[in-house]
Amino acid sequence: MQRLILVTLAVLTACFATPETASARIKLITLPVRERVEIQLDNATATLVEEERIVPLVKGVNQVDFSWANTQIDPNTILFRVLPRPDGEVEALEVKVLSVSYPPNENALVWQVAASGSGSARVRISYLLGNLTKSFTYRAVADHDESTLVLSQYIRLQNFANEAFGSTGLWAGFGPRFLKAVGINETKQILMEKHENVPVRKTYTVDATEFGYLDRPKNKLTVPMHYVLKNDKANKLGQAPLQFGKVRIFQEDGRGSTAFIGEDWGKFTPLDDEMRLYVGTAQDVVVVRTIDKNEQKRIVGSLYNREVIVKFEIENFKDRAITLDIAESVRAIRNEVVGDTGRDVEWELGPATTFAGGLDKSQSTFDKVVLHADLDARGADGTAKKVIHKLHIIIKNEW
Amino acid sequence: MRRMTLCQLFVIGLAIAVGSATGTRAENVDLSTVPDRNTVQLTIYNSEDLTLVRETRKISLKRGINPLQFSWANTLIDPTSVELKFLTHRDELEVLDTTFPHAKPQLLYWNVESEFDGEATIEITYFTSGIRWSADYVLVADQDETKIAFEGFVRVFNDSGEEYEDAQVRLVVGEINLVERIAQLASIGTKDVADLGKAATVRWKKEAVKYSMFADADSSGAGLGEMREEKGIIKEGLSEYFLFTIDGTETIANGWSKRMRSVKPVDVPLKIQYRYREVEYGSQLVRMYLMRNDVGSNLGTSPLPDGIVRVFRDNGRDGLSFLASQSINYIPIGDEIELNLGVDSEVVFELVKGRVWRDHIWIKVDGADVFRRVDDGNIAVDVRGSVAGWDEHAYYIQHVRNFSGKPIELEIRRLLPGHVVFRNGLGAVLHDYQTVQVTAKVTAGQRAQIRYEVVQHMGRNEKQANVKLVDIR
Numbered sequence: 022m023q024r025l026i027l028v029t030l031a032v033l034t035a036c037f038a039t040p041e042t043a044s045a046r047i048k049l050i051t052l053p054v055r056e057r058v059e060i061q062l063d064n065a066t067a068t069l070v071e072e073e074r075i076v077p078l079v080k081g082v083n084q085v086d087f088s089w090a091n092t093q094i095d096p097n098t099i100l101f102r103v104l105p106r107p108d109g110e111v112e113a114l115e116v117k118v119l120s121v122s123y124p125p126n127e128n129a130l131v132w133q134v135a136a137s138g139s140g141s142a143r144v145r146i147s148y149l150l151g152n153l154t155k156s157f158t159y160r161a162v163a164d165h166d167e168s169t170l171v172l173s174q175y176i177r178l179q180n181f182a183n184e185a186f187g188s189t190g191l192w193a194g195f196g197p198r199f200l201k202a203v204g205i206n207e208t209k210q211i212l213m214e215k216h217e218n219v220p221v222r223k224t225y226t227v228d229a230t231e232f233g234y235l236d237r238p239k240n241k242l243t244v245p246m247h248y249v250l251k252n253d254k255a256n257k258l259g260q261a262p263l264q265f266g267k268v269r270i271f272q273e274d275g276r277g278s279t280a281f282i283g284e285d286w287g288k289f290t291p292l293d294d295e296m297r298l299y300v301g302t303a304q305d306v307v308v309v310r311t312i313d314k315n316e317q318k319r320i321v322g323s324l325y326n327r328e329v330i331v332k333f334e335i336e337n338f339k340d341r342a343i344t345l346d347i348a349e350s351v352r353a354i355r356n357e358v359v360g361d362t363g364r365d366v367e368w369e370l371g372p373a374t375t376f377a378g379g380l381d382k383s384q385s386t387f388d389k390v391v392l393h394a395d396l397d398a399r400g401a402d403g404t405a406k407k408v409i410h411k412l413h414i415i416i417k418n419e420w
Numbered sequence: 421m422r423r424m425t426l427c428q429l430f431v432i433g434l435a436i437a438v439g440s441a442t443g444t445r446a447e448n449v450d451l452s453t454v455p456d457r458n459t460v461q462l463t464i465y466n467s468e469d470l471t472l473v474r475e476t477r478k479i480s481l482k483r484g485i486n487p488l489q490f491s492w493a494n495t496l497i498d499p500t501s502v503e504l505k506f507l508t509h510r511d512e513l514e515v516l517d518t519t520f521p522h523a524k525p526q527l528l529y530w531n532v533e534s535e536f537d538g539e540a541t542i543e544i545t546y547f548t549s550g551i552r553w554s555a556d557y558v559l560v561a562d563q564d565e566t567k568i569a570f571e572g573f574v575r576v577f578n579d580s581g582e583e584y585e586d587a588q589v590r591l592v593v594g595e596i597n598l599v600e601r602i603a604q605l606a607s608i609g610t611k612d613v614a615d616l617g618k619a620a621t622v623r624w625k626k627e628a629v630k631y632s633m634f635a636d637a638d639s640s641g642a643g644l645g646e647m648r649e650e651k652g653i654i655k656e657g658l659s660e661y662f663l664f665t666i667d668g669t670e671t672i673a674n675g676w677s678k679r680m681r682s683v684k685p686v687d688v689p690l691k692i693q694y695r696y697r698e699v700e701y702g703s704q705l706v707r708m709y710l711m712r713n714d715v716g717s718n719l720g721t722s723p724l725p726d727g728i729v730r731v732f733r734d735n736g737r738d739g740l741s742f743l744a745s746q747s748i749n750y751i752p753i754g755d756e757i758e759l760n761l762g763v764d765s766e767v768v769f770e771l772v773k774g775r776v777w778r779d780h781i782w783i784k785v786d787g788a789d790v791f792r793r794v795d796d797g798n799i800a801v802d803v804r805g806s807v808a809g810w811d812e813h814a815y816y817i818q819h820v821r822n823f824s825g826k827p828i829e830l831e832i833r834r835l836l837p838g839h840v841v842f843r844n845g846l847g848a849v850l851h852d853y854q855t856v857q858v859t860a861k862v863t864a865g866q867r868a869q870i871r872y873e874v875v876q877h878m879g880r881n882e883k884q885a886n887v888k889l890v891d892i893r
Contacts, residue, residue, distance in 0.1 A: 069742040125675030135648040262765045291768045292823045322783045322805030365776040387773045418778045420807045
């Protein structure tokens with residue numbers, strides 16, 4: 022049901038010069054229909070509707086009345102533009118908008134439009150419309166060995182604007198334009214892009230600050246497993262930033278079907294960035310974290326250095342080798358062993374650190390230490406080799 | 421529906437003197453004539469709820485005392501502002517007194533003494549509230565974002581309770597000082613006007629349509645069957661303000677508003693800058709459209725009044741993209757127009773604190789007013805004392821990745837309170853004593869890293885409250 026109405030009032034009788042004769046005027050109302058509608062969804066928070074109508078005008082001054090009911094059109098954003106004729110066609114009419122009047126207590130406005138002759142003009146009316154919103158969702162299907170996946174991106178349009186749109190152009194600011202009808206209270210999900218053979222990196226990470234403990238009394242850390250996709254061309258993506266949205270992840274089961282293995286909110290991912298998707302907890306990787314050493318060395322007066330060794334006892338019960346990412350917040354370590362002083366931590370890596378390769382400088386910052394541990398698969402007898410790694414942090418100039 | 425009337429009163433019944441030795445006015449039975457307005461001019465201020473109304477009327481006077489009644493039921497007129505002037509026969513006419521009757525609010529009497537019999541033109545001026553105007557702008561950038569089509573509009577709102585037909589409309593741009601609000605001085609508030617009833621509103625609306633169609637046709641000198649030009653707006657300076665006068669006359673019915681173009685579409689050169697200014701735009705890099713209100717930019721004929729700017733861009737697909745909606749403050753002639761379009765998803769900006777360390781640590785020896793520097797080698801480990809001063813070093817890397825397909829200009833301002841040394845090889849300058857400004861250009865597809873070190877003097881090392889720049893190139 023169309024709730025937006027465009028009306029033109031054409032004066033058929035001779036012009037009357039005084040207000041007293043106004044009641045004698047004979048009016049003809051025409052209702053120009055929409056010729057074309059485009060819904061622009063490229064703004065993060067606003068939806069712009071552009072509709073074209075062919076408006077019959079008479080020579081002189083015309084009133085074009087635009088009204089709406091029960092829709093959230095922002096009246097201050099309504100634009101009225103007369104479109105030029107296509108190339109090659111003679112400009113038949115000169116059309117100018119003289120003014121816009123807004124009646125009280127009514128969702129309507131009246132354009133005063135002057136025309137140089139009688140004829141029709143193609144006009145485009147644009148406005149921001151509330152309750153017509155978009156979101157994005159993804160469906161990822163990983164292959165059986167989890168080395169690549171197929172990522173399908175969908176746009177979901179929810180029309181609670183109380184206005185029906187017939188065949189309407191939809192564009193999200195990237196990807197293809199769609200021509201669809203969108204009914205009132207309808208939710209329309211459209212496949213935007215399907216990316217095949219996207220390499221996926223599977224990571225296992227422990228971070229006591231970010232992911233916490235699986236079993237605190239036993240100091241067992243939670244080991245979340247993530248799928249990491251890189252949004253660049255080398256990884257079969259990189260056409261546009263990946264929009265925020267829910268990602269449902271499936272895996273081929275090797276028997277011609279798929280199984281749902283988890284879902285996560287995919288954050289907005291610019292080009293060249295990584296989208297990390299938390300799939301689930303890897304309980305076959307056991308990591309016990311303990312503070313092995315906490316020793317204070319006075320420099321002078323109240324000024325101290327402190328040596329802390331964090332010990333990780335790691336067992337991989339999986340049937341394949343993996344790399345475990347270990348992240349620690351140095352400030353959280355200092356707060357754990359001393360308490361919070363309110364100051365950033367000056368630190369350096371101590372010689373007792375056992376991780377091969379040392380600090381991952383690309384991911385580490387003034388506060389975050391990132392290291393990696395390669396873990397063998399469990400043995401043929403089902404037992405896992407216990408690997409012990411130590412992180413030696415020298416905290417300096419504390420008081 | 422007109423609520424303001426001027427009546428000439430003639431005594432025909434039992435006369436009761438009302439305090440004037442020079443004439444009597446009937447209290448219960450009156451005869452009056454109602455002279456129409458000849459002209460009306462509205463001067464509307466946008467900084468205050470204030471409009472100066474100046475209207476002229478022709479009246480016939482007899483020699484002697486002529487009582488005039490002026491009333492303004494259900495309007496928002498400030499009674500203390502009503503004035504009567506004589507535009508003709510100035511030497512032969514005099515206002516003897518003005519009476520505001522206790523029993524009849526929104527009404528006054530003038531006793532006018534005339535030395536002649538005949539017609540005179542009078543001018544009545546008063547302040548009213550309930551009429552206001554606002555400006556707004558529609559900007560459409562071309563696809564390449566090198567220029568922007570700039571249009572300005574003014575919108576006049578009439579909620580005053582009174583119809584002003586064929587009024588000359590003048591809009592005042594600027595901020596005036598008022599010691600009392602006009603709406604408070606008027607006898608009823610705006611809300612009461614709004615509550616006058618739906619029937620009255622509908623009646624006004626119908627009349628307004630009627631008036632607007634005919635009055636505009638008359639005022640332009642063209643009939644409905646003739647092509648009409650859009651009205652122009654004359655802009656001129658007035659003291660600290662600017663006056664926009666709309667060509668011809670306008671009828672804006674009560675309850676209605678009318679929007680007219682104040683700046684005809686012009687193409688304005690556009691500059692794009694990316695800014696990081698935490699104080700102004702938060703902790704994010706924002707994309708700015710920058711223009712100038714000057715003749716070189718096809719503007720500059722008047723200041724741009726406060727208003728809402730709505731920014732669109734040609735999306736290259738025979739349509740527009742909505743970019744932003746933003747309020748701007750008054751922009752004088754020659755000044756810059758700055759529009760914040762928000763974060764650009766094609767330009768990635770990350771601030772990383774890479775390393776922290778401390779030096780120049782001072783210990784205050786317990787029990788004495790003695791300070792020892794820790795790293796000078798002349799202090800024993802077991803000295804009892806506490807840290808009294810140090811320098812805190814932080815090394816920052818600002819990563820910028822430009823996927824926009826075009827080179828971008830970057831400006832970073834960082835507020836660094838306290839006593840700070842800013843060490844860099846970037847040619848940084850001080851925006852003010854505690855704000856550092858760095859500019860850079862990042863080519864299309866480039867990943868740039870902007871590195872600098874901030875040294876904060878703390879405790880007894882803090883001697884100043886400013887930033888010192890050290891160039892380490």
